[in-house]
Amino acid sequence: MESMIKQKIKEVKKGDQSAFEDIVTFYQNKVYHICLRMIGNAYEAEDLAQEAFIRAYTNIHTFDERRKFSTWLYRIATNLTIDRIRKKKPDYHLDAEVKGTDGLDMYSQMAADQALPEEEVESLELQTYIHKEILALPPKYRSVIVLRYLDELSLQEIAEVLEIPVGTVKTRVHRGREALRKRLRHV
Amino acid sequence: MNCKKEAVVLMHKYMDGELHKEEERRLRDHLNTCQSCQNHFHELKRATTLVKNTSPVSAPKNFTANVMNNLPKEKKRKSYVRYLQRHPLITAAAVFFILMFSGIFSAWNQDQQVTVSKQENLEIRENVVIVPEGVTVSGDLTVRNGDLRIDGKIDGDVTIINGDIIDGEPQGEISDEFDNSTLRAYSGELTEVNQIYEWVWYHTKQFFTELFAFGSDE
């Protein structure tokens, strides 16, 4: 699949705009997913994902074909989304967010001894709740968690997407997981 | 084993698939004896499972079409620039010849002021710089866009850009001596530069700088 994408990129670089369509079709779900889980709102996620593809197109000549295209594309998408989050809200404080109990009560009642039936995990309500908890993470933890668990990128790939050292990725994944553990323990 | 400082750190390493054999054994041993860490580990795995198992989402309908419609239009000018960027040699040659036979060429021939590197004791008469008789210029002399006539002497190199050295008025026997290089009126080297090629090349390079500056702005 990478080789098909590589070929398409070559064609786009040569000025064939229509070759870009296959690239968008191939990556649209992934990119949209990253944006959605990070921004939490379908309308904005669509806007951001579109913008990411348009930027990828206009900057295609700066893409080094020896690198992985998905890494480059995700970087554009996450940078745009992180910028948007920064403009929207002041700062998050991990501890404050983690200590918050908003929305937990309903779920803590069904906790502990009462094990969840399998299909319950897939219920829309629970999904919405989990997504809300991901969104409650400060952006720097949210981005690594989204890339790690929703897109299943390796730590190394996340480091390349976010342009931060692998050590920093590890620390953030670690803290993000701890935060989610506390927030989801009653589910 | 310290629960917070060691066991929890090992749990995260485990979850990132980075636990060594020895560490794995130590973690297992600890979990077997520590209820609190067992809970912690269970909660961690459960949280990540919940996050992982959320159903994948699809991009909205018409997403690709919307992106394609919003791409900047492939402009004529842009593809022309792209062509030039991809073929620097052809471009260099083309630009060179265009400049050669167009405005630049006449610009070279017209409106050129005579300039000379030294002014003292020199006369300038209708594009001719004259070193008058009896005058000795000490040091190198450069004349641009004009001819040079040496009636006196120059003690140094002479450079003439876009001009010629012209003989002084014949002065009897002296003119014969002028042919003799040992008796020429200047002591150093004579360089005449027909600078038109450099001039055009300068503009060619200028064009390229702008072409690539334009490209990187996209």
Ligand SMILES: [Zn+2]
């Ligand atoms: Zn312990």
